[in-house]
Amino acid sequence: MRPIFFALLLLAGCDDAINQPKLPAYRSAAVGPGKVPPDRIEANQRPAPPPPLTAALLARGQDQYRQFCMPCHSELGDGRGMVVQRGFSPPPSYHEARLRDAPTRHFYDVITGGYGAMYSFADRVRPADRWAIAAYIRALQRSTDAAPADLTVAQREALP
Numbered sequence: 001m002r003p004i005f006f007a008l009l010l011l012a013g014c015d016d017a018i019n020q021p022k023l024p025a026y027r028s029a030a031v032g033p034g035k036v037p038p039d040r041i042e043a044n045q046r047p048a049p050p051p052p053l054t055a056a057l058l059a060r061g062q063d064q065y066r067q068f069c070m071p072c073h074s075e076l077g078d079g080r081g082m083v084v085q086r087g088f089s090p091p092p093s094y095h096e097a098r099l100r101d102a103p104t105r106h107f108y109d110v111i112t113g114g115y116g117a118m119y120s121f122a123d124r125v126r127p128a129d130r131w132a133i134a135a136y137i138r139a140l141q142r143s144t145d146a147a148p149a150d151l152t153v154a155q156r157e158a159l160p
């Protein structure tokens with residue numbers, strides 16, 4: 001008796017599933033495989049204007065850089081981070097002439113869209129924080145590329 005009972009239950013279940021109304025897989029033409037909903041493009045990809053350069057922006061940039069970029073690019077930005085030491089393909093140093101001469105916007109764009117072997121950080125780093133990181137990378141670059149003329153007399157005299 002028992003197996004028959006279960007078989008009937010199973011059949012009843014099948015019948016319910018078969019008779020359910022069919023819904024279209026995707027209600028909106030904008031959503032579906034290979035298509036990103038417009039509101040996500042808004043949040044992740046829409047370019048944001050650069051905020052004013054302040055000490056707070058640099059501090060935020062340092063914090064975000066250390067979280068998201070340092071594992072590969074290293075604390076100094078020379079491209080010898082921990083992940084690279086463990087075998088990930090090495091990024092270029094931020095201190096090479098090409099990246100020193102690149103517009104700040106280039107760093108923003110690389111974070112947004114990725115670059116070669118480097119994946120995009122658009123879903124992890126907010127547009128405002130991309131500018132903060134870009135500003136911090138500028139500070140890293142300056143830290144190894146200052147001429148004596150960039151310093152005030154007092155700063156020059158204080159040099160060891």
Ligand code: HEC
Pocket residue numbers: 065068069070071072073083088089090091092106107110111115116117118119121125133
């Ligand atoms: C998982 C490792 C990894 C992380 C994390 C990472 N990068 Fe990269 N990055 C790379 C690699 C590898 C390249 C070189 C890619 C290539 O040339 O194919 C690169 C290249 C770059 C370049 C140079 C682009 C050029 O013009 O040559 C910039 C700028 C950059 N990354 C910025 C960032 C910033 C900012 C972050 C943090 C938000 C970050 N990266 C996080 C691995 C990483």
